[in-house]
Amino acid sequence: MTMIFHCFRCLPLIWVVIPLFFFSLMCTFLSYYGLREFRFDLINNVEAVKVEEIVGDVYHSAEIFRMNYAEMEKDFKIYLYPDGDYMNNKHLISGWYASEGYFSKNLRESSFVTDDPDRAHLFFIPISCCHKLQQQVASYKEIASKIGKYLGIIYSYPFWNRTLGADHFFVSCHEVDIEATVGVPRLIKNSIRIACSPTYNTVGYFPHKDVSLPSVMYPFPKPAGRGHIHNRTILGYWAGNCNSALRNKLVKLWGKDQELDIQNTTFYKAGRMQKFYGAKFCICPAGSRVTTSRIMMAIRYGCVPVILADYLDLPFSNVLDWQKFSIILKESDVYRLKDILRAKEVADFRMLHNNLVKAQRHFQWNTPPVKYDAFHMVMYDLWLRRHVVRY
Ligand SMILES: *[C@@H]1O[C@H](CO)[C@@H](O)[C@H](O)[C@H]1NC(C)=O
Ligand SMILES: *[C@@H]1O[C@H](CO)[C@@H](O)[C@H](O)[C@H]1NC(C)=O
Numbered sequence: 001m002t003m004i005f006h007c008f009r010c011l012p013l014i015w016v017v018i019p020l021f022f023f024s025l026m027c028t029f030l031s032y033y034g035l036r037e038f039r040f041d042l043i044n045n046v047e048a049v050k051v052e053e054i055v056g057d058v059y060h061s062a063e064i065f066r067m068n069y070a071e072m073e074k075d076f077k078i079y080l081y082p083d084g085d086y087m088n089n090k091h092l093i094s095g096w097y098a099s100e101g102y103f104s105k106n107l108r109e110s111s112f113v114t115d116d117p118d119r120a121h122l123f124f125i126p127i128s129c130c131h132k133l134q135q136q137v138a139s140y141k142e143i144a145s146k147i148g149k150y151l152g153i154i155y156s157y158p159f160w161n162r163t164l165g166a167d168h169f170f171v172s173c174h175e176v177d178i179e180a181t182v183g184v185p186r187l188i189k190n191s192i193r194i195a196c197s198p199t200y201n202t203v204g205y206f207p208h209k210d211v212s213l214p215s216v217m218y219p220f221p222k223p224a225g226r227g228h229i230h231n232r233t234i235l236g237y238w239a240g241n242c243n244s245a246l247r248n249k250l251v252k253l254w255g256k257d258q259e260l261d262i263q264n265t266t267f268y269k270a271g272r273m274q275k276f277y278g279a280k281f282c283i284c285p286a287g288s289r290v291t292t293s294r295i296m297m298a299i300r301y302g303c304v305p306v307i308l309a310d311y312l313d314l315p316f317s318n319v320l321d322w323q324k325f326s327i328i329l330k331e332s333d334v335y336r337l338k339d340i341l342r343a344k345e346v347a348d349f350r351m352l353h354n355n356l357v358k359a360q361r362h363f364q365w366n367t368p369p370v371k372y373d374a375f376h377m378v379m380y381d382l383w384l385r386r387h388v389v390r391y
């Protein structure tokens with residue numbers, strides 16, 4: 001009887017001790033593993049909050065952009081066709097075609113991709129990274145025929161015929177792609193082309209349908225330029241090859257000027273990157289082929305781009321108000337260049353520079369991608385083109 005009584009007395013104690021033991025064990029475990037994870041999560045969240053919201057002057061409408069962007073992040077789905085045998089999955093994220101490589105890599109690794117074609121808004125045709133194609137075959141004609149053959153596979157799916165390709169897109173940064181894809185009129189006609197050479201006076205680029213890809217020469221040799229306005233003592237700067245009539249004119253008119261630093265020279269050999277930090281305005285004249293890489297360099301280094309190119313469809317121009325962080329001129333304005341820059345220097349330089357620094361992140365490529373960066377801006381441009389009639 002005493003025995004039983006005794007046990008009845010100790011039972012409650014056991015009910016306290018055993019859970020306590022397990023609780024302390026769990027705490028030890030958590031402090032070793034769980035808490036570390038938990039802390040890591042907290043840090044990540046802090047960083048997520050740190051992404052600056054979309055405010056300020058560089059947008060046509062910050063509010064519309066912010067709202068549509070949130071919707072895109074939540075809903076946008078892309079279906080990827082399988083790669084053809086000559087496609088390059090190892091994306092080169094350096095060199096002249098880095099933005100094409102970044103885009104393809106980021107897309108494949110993103111949560112925008114779906115296996116379910118019924119959920120997809122758009123379909124990606126992986127004929128990108130054609131620099132590998134170029135190494136394997138000799139002529140544009142041959143590349144066009146290879147692309148045509150690959151498209152044969154795509155036509156066999158039921159999706160292309162519903163829209164004649166209007167909800168399909170591909171990316172091409174290399175000039176070979178442009179020449180070769182022009183040889184495939186069925187592709188160029190309706191589907192969305194993401195291009196590094198977005199000039200609308202040439203064949204194969206249609207601003208309302210196609211997307212302008214900011215082209216970069218990666219990696220950048222020097223850190224981003226922010227602030228340091230007092231260091232910028234040169235009024236306008238350009239150095240490069242005279243490979244177009246416009247550039248010849250630029251050098252002839254301003255090559256000997258005291259305030260403008262204009263040089264006919266091999267740009268990279270000359271190692272003149274430092275000047276990007278020392279100039280207020282960086283002239284970006286159209287060359288033999290109009291790409292946006294010089295403009296991207298100016299943006300990177302905080303030197304306000306002065307864009308001298310007719311018929312150029314600037315990247316993200318339906319979101320960003322380029323007038324707020326660059327100077328856009330006609331090619332014929334080269335004669336008045338100095339007067340224009342002198343006037344802008346006094347009136348607008350500080351505002352343009354400050355806005356330029358704010359716009360920098362939208363042109364930055366990352367892996368993995370970051371909210372509002374170049375990859376997401378391209379995705380946003382695609383998102384705006386998702387409404388097509390299906391038959
Ligand atoms: C798509 O249309 C083409 C030409 O009209 C036809 O040859 C092809 O069989 C169609 N594809 C599918 C999957 O129906
Ligand atoms: C700006 O100039 C100062 C000297 O005047 C120099 O120390 C600094 O490195 C310069 N900054 C940049 C970004 O070039």
Ligand SMILES: *[C@@H]1O[C@H](CO)[C@@H](O)[C@H](O)[C@H]1NC(C)=O
Binds near residue numbers: 247248249251264265
């Ligand atoms: C630029 O330099 C090249 C090579 O030195 C020369 O052939 C060309 O005439 C120059 N152009 C101008 C406009 O000075």
